Amino acid sequence: MSQAAVLETTRRPAPIAVADDDAATQRPYHHGDLSRALVLAGRRILESQGVAALSLRAVAREAGVSPAAPYHHFKDKGELLDSVAREGWMELGASIVEARRSASTPRQAMTEIGVAYVCFARANPALYRIMYDAACDKASMPGHGEPEMEGSGWTQVAEAIVEAGVCPDNPREIELATIAAWCTAHGVAEMAGFREFDELKSALGGEEAFVRAVLSNVGVFGAQRP
Amino acid sequence: MSQAAVLETTRRPAPIAVADDDAATQRPYHHGDLSRALVLAGRRILESQGVAALSLRAVAREAGVSPAAPYHHFKDKGELLDSVAREGWMELGASIVEARRSASTPRQAMTEIGVAYVCFARANPALYRIMYDAACDKASMPGHGEPEMEGSGWTQVAEAIVEAGVCPDNPREIELATIAAWCTAHGVAEMAGFREFDELKSALGGEEAFVRAVLSNVGVFGAQRP
DNA sequence: ATCGCCATCTGAACGGTGTCAACATCTATC
């Protein structure tokens, strides 16, 4: 469907409402809520065509709007991608909360948090790339200072680390362990997709088994060594 | 200097010899060894302007050649970047060999390998980004099957892991530990530059101290927990 | 020594991109 829009540039797809669950909603303003529609369009392109296809013009096309329209809602392309990324971080945070809740012991919670992080990134690789890029040049990590993300993500990990007792109970040690956890999860998340590991993955019975096996070697996430 | 080349498009900088240590070398052919010169130009741009400025045209400009010239030496932009990346991996491999040699105990060797990996990536952040991107869609990890990289990098890490006894002495466990090591180093390398950590870094006495503190929390690289 | 081949380099072009200024249109508010 978006294929057609790409091939036949003249005929633009009909503007999509912010939520297409109610088809009867006639867009109340020029477009409705374009900034939201653009973020959704961005995610759609990310999922269907990957990060290389995520141009500002493509997003505008997908949203059924002219290439310059986004500039009335975002300073530039980076700011639009930041919005897409922020949604991703919020979903990842929710996934971590869920993983922690599902575990029966604090130590197991750490493992599940790691697996949840990596699996989210692997399930949405293009989105995760955007998320990482956006986090790169931010002065604070995702989840710090954003009221709608309070109690998810970063703080969850720190709490779980304290509960699991993976490091001395001391603010600095806890911070270092939390950073180590994030770094490690990020590294595994980015490299789990390497084709080099395909053989090992299937030998271990799938990607999640592979991820668990790797994470078990990693200290913060792994089972306590005897 | 390359600023001028950007601003004043008409006047191209003089073609640079493949190695400018010997200024008397008159280029023997059309350009000399353009493919080598292009790789060097790419690295120069990477270091001075970052990865966002690394366009094929910019590389050609820096090498004093027309935008189409690189196509006689590389299939496309990706192949040129692959060459730049391969050099980077070889240098990183050498750095790892050196780090391992400098350590006095097998366990310390693991720590130094991790620090060397991260410090290389942090010292050449744009280059490392290219290196990672190139490794992404390769079927084998850097250092596998390339004769000029035999005995550096990947195999070094596996050997060091065996010597340090960080995992059961079993091919699969060794492979998993090696993968975990690489994932971890990659994660720390990419995130060590986050501005979020600036305060902690200076509190710990610099970036290398920060890196060592984080790595000590990650199992494969860290000191053995008591 | 000359010729012709072929690797190499150039110039111009195409479609794509991000971004901007000028203009058009619609909503909200007085």
Next chain:
DNA sequence: GATAGATGTTGACACCGTTCAGATGGCGAT
């Protein structure tokens, strides 16, 4: 209902990767 401001469109600019026809020049065959 007039007007101001927010929102969308058009057209343009510079840059990008890539291709292709032609110029250039080194090197092997004659």
